[in-house]
Amino acid sequence: MPTNNQLPVNKDLFAFVNSQIVPVSEAYLHISDLAIQRGYGIFDFFKVNNEHAYFLDDYLKRFDNSAAQMQLNIPLAPEALKTVIRELIAKNNLVESGIKMILTGGYSADGYQPGTPNLIITQQPFSLPTQAQYNTGIKIITHEYVRELPTAKTINYTIGIRLIQRIKDSLAEDVLYHQEGIVSEFPRCNFFIVKQDNTVVTPLNNVLLGITRKNVLHLAKEKYKAVEGPVTLTDIFAAKEAFLTSTTKRILPIVQIDDKNIGTGKPGAVTLNLLADLIALEEKDWVGKQVAE
Amino acid sequence: MPTNNQLPVNKDLFAFVNSQIVPVSEAYLHISDLAIQRGYGIFDFFKVNNEHAYFLDDYLKRFDNSAAQMQLNIPLAPEALKTVIRELIAKNNLVESGIKMILTGGYSADGYQPGTPNLIITQQPFSLPTQAQYNTGIKIITHEYVRELPTAKTINYTIGIRLIQRIKDSLAEDVLYHQEGIVSEFPRCNFFIVKQDNTVVTPLNNVLLGITRKNVLHLAKEKYKAVEGPVTLTDIFAAKEAFLTSTTKRILPIVQIDDKNIGTGKPGAVTLNLLADLIALEEKDWVGKQVAE
Known part of the structure; x- marks a missing residue:
């Protein structure tokens, strides 16, 4: 990878980047992505306990709404998105965690016009306030x-x-x-x-x-x-x-x-x-x- | 690379990502970067004709000012930055082009606190209005x-x-x-x-x-x-x-x-x-x- 800045990631965890689940240490976006070029993207975040995602439908609905407001198409249909989330949860096998979905403006030819959105899903251990x-x-x-x-x-x-x-x-x-x-x-x-x-x-x-x-x-x-x-x-x-x-x-x-x-x-x-x-x-x-x- | 979205890049060109000049098709940032997580970063853009960067000192001064306003440290001193720019110009060998420097909030452990800024420099052919x-x-x-x-x-x-x-x-x-x-x-x-x-x-x-x-x-x-x-x-x-x-x-x-x-x-x-x-x-x-x- 063309960087000397250390990655602050847990090497045992996996992330989803577009079509694949990969070790989070290998989850990269090309620099032509519109999040990097123009800060253009949306996200959402929900809590997971073992295999259960709390209030998942509410969060997916809001993710959908944010995407629509930013004229971004989510590349996975709702059921396919849920399937990926379930696969990621099974693979990471955490007790208390948070899952973050990010949808960016995609790889842009001129660094301004949106391309096909890139979807990233990450999961990290999570702690409540003290x-x-x-x-x-x-x-x-x-x-x-x-x-x-x-x-x-x-x-x-x-x-x-x-x-x-x-x-x-x-x-x-x-x-x-x-x-x-x-x-x-x-x-x-x-x-x-x-x-x-x-x-x-x-x-x-x-x-x-x-x-x-x-x-x-x-x-x-x-x-x-x-x-x-x-x-x-x-x-x-x-x-x-x-x-x-x-x-x-x-x-x-x-x-x-x-x-x-x-x-x-x-x-x-x-x-x-x-x-x-x-x-x-x-x-x-x-x-x-x-x-x- | 963990993505199926096509890269809109010219495979003959090079980019600088942190410490290295690499083919632009290999220029990636990890998804923990604060530009991807939180749209946090600055940039600047100047015009180049063959080996000459127009009004370069003005653009570098503004880049510096933007970085300061966003509490970001540019990882290269001004002379070292100019050296990298000159190397990139020599390597890409374009007639009329634009150079873009992006400085992000860096790889963030929690997706919110800034890390060590990531510096990207790209160069692309460039056309004036018709x-x-x-x-x-x-x-x-x-x-x-x-x-x-x-x-x-x-x-x-x-x-x-x-x-x-x-x-x-x-x-x-x-x-x-x-x-x-x-x-x-x-x-x-x-x-x-x-x-x-x-x-x-x-x-x-x-x-x-x-x-x-x-x-x-x-x-x-x-x-x-x-x-x-x-x-x-x-x-x-x-x-x-x-x-x-x-x-x-x-x-x-x-x-x-x-x-x-x-x-x-x-x-x-x-x-x-x-x-x-x-x-x-x-x-x-x-x-x-x-x-x-």
């Missing part, structure tokens, strides 16, 4: 920004990655985007607040519609009032609780934003209640599929 | 958008590439970005108007500072009044002439915008005068370097 993070909650900062195509899961994280250092310097864990004080999402997570009357609110505009967000909204509606709608920075400071949701983090309590405490400055009862319900829902999805398969 | 395009001028459309980091030449062209089909459907050649009617730039070119009093104006804010833009401003100042400042859509419709500038297109007259004529609807005298001056300036740069080398 118990300490769940117990004490996290600190976040804010940044004024709206993603270019908020409803598509594009690979463009230019702004998010540039902010990594500022997050570290602030001893924070993540950065919440807003526009003129109206908040939207984190680079890779959705955002919720719990109002003083226990109403659960999550932004609707300028956000990627997370699968965990959808599940948490569903769970919240069973016990509380839950709405999708505008959330301002002022709303956050007046809120009782706040938390983020994501595939890899489930529900993570947020206790501080830009050095100000939210509520009591400790993880709240509604947040922890929803986290317990989400874990139960994941169990149910897992058990349901074991019976069905 | 004489017909210079003679008749082009039609453009408009779109409301500002690039995320306008002063850095990042690889993020998500919006530009999504607009390719709309440009074609409109029988246009390019799309001009504006925000609330204040225009900035094209995806890959700068924009100029010539007012009724022959003042040449180009937007200053939210633009990539093109090298051809800089050269044209310099040339315009020798004959006309030339300023950098706000240009609105209304200004364009009141203008006598309009044109775009870029490394690959030099100066291209614009005669129609969103189906409305600009000026007489034909390439204007100031535009064509500046084009002649630009060609002469390129000659001078070429001759100057032949003497110096």
Whole structure:
């Protein structure tokens, strides 16, 4: 391979690149790919326990939707894609893992016009947040920004990655985007607040519609009032609780934003209640599929 | 190589990938690269005639500036980079060509944190616009958008590439970005108007500072009044002439915008005068370097 930069890969794992499953250490794309030339592509990511992919149909539907928004054709039909995913899971044989599907603009003759999309599927061991993070909650900062195509899961994280250092310097864990004080999402997570009357609110505009967000909204509606709608920075400071949701983090309590405490400055009862319900829902999805398969 | 998608490359050409010059058909990046994972990278592009790279120091300076804005270290010192460029030019032995340098976020262990940047340099034959395009001028459309980091030449062209089909459907050649009617730039070119009093104006804010833009401003100042400042859509419709500038297109007259004529609807005298001056300036740069080398 024409590179002297070390590969940060587990040599025992396999990846799918277009038509083949290959050792991940041999998974390459030619430099004419439009992701390399123009950052053009989409992806999605879901959690796997042994052989079970959680909420797979939801993730595949979103992947499909992102591809359509970017005018990219997924080279495999849904059933063929599921077959490849199952083969990869069987071959890698991991306990807790995440699977990432990336679809790029393909090999481009002129470095600008899309070609036939390249599909990559990788699987990596995966760890949930630490118990300490769940117990004490996290600190976040804010940044004024709206993603270019908020409803598509594009690979463009230019702004998010540039902010990594500022997050570290602030001893924070993540950065919440807003526009003129109206908040939207984190680079890779959705955002919720719990109002003083226990109403659960999550932004609707300028956000990627997370699968965990959808599940948490569903769970919240069973016990509380839950709405999708505008959330301002002022709303956050007046809120009782706040938390983020994501595939890899489930529900993570947020206790501080830009050095100000939210509520009591400790993880709240509604947040922890929803986290317990989400874990139960994941169990149910897992058990349901074991019976069905 | 683990792919069945055909490579759109000239098998006789060579590319530089990190430490090596290799046949371009063997120039690959591992899928853990942050350009593929997160669209994170920068690039630059300059024109070459035989062994001469036009205005090379200007392009290298801009590449350096883009890298700094994206917190990426160029793995080669300026002189070493020039040596590699010279080696590549000698090996490919083309008459008229363009050289593209791409610097990515490197191989990332977790698909999010940058690694050691990967540097790619490619060279391809290159053709100027047709004489017909210079003679008749082009039609453009408009779109409301500002690039995320306008002063850095990042690889993020998500919006530009999504607009390719709309440009074609409109029988246009390019799309001009504006925000609330204040225009900035094209995806890959700068924009100029010539007012009724022959003042040449180009937007200053939210633009990539093109090298051809800089050269044209310099040339315009020798004959006309030339300023950098706000240009609105209304200004364009009141203008006598309009044109775009870029490394690959030099100066291209614009005669129609969103189906409305600009000026007489034909390439204007100031535009064509500046084009002649630009060609002469390129000659001078070429001759100057032949003497110096």
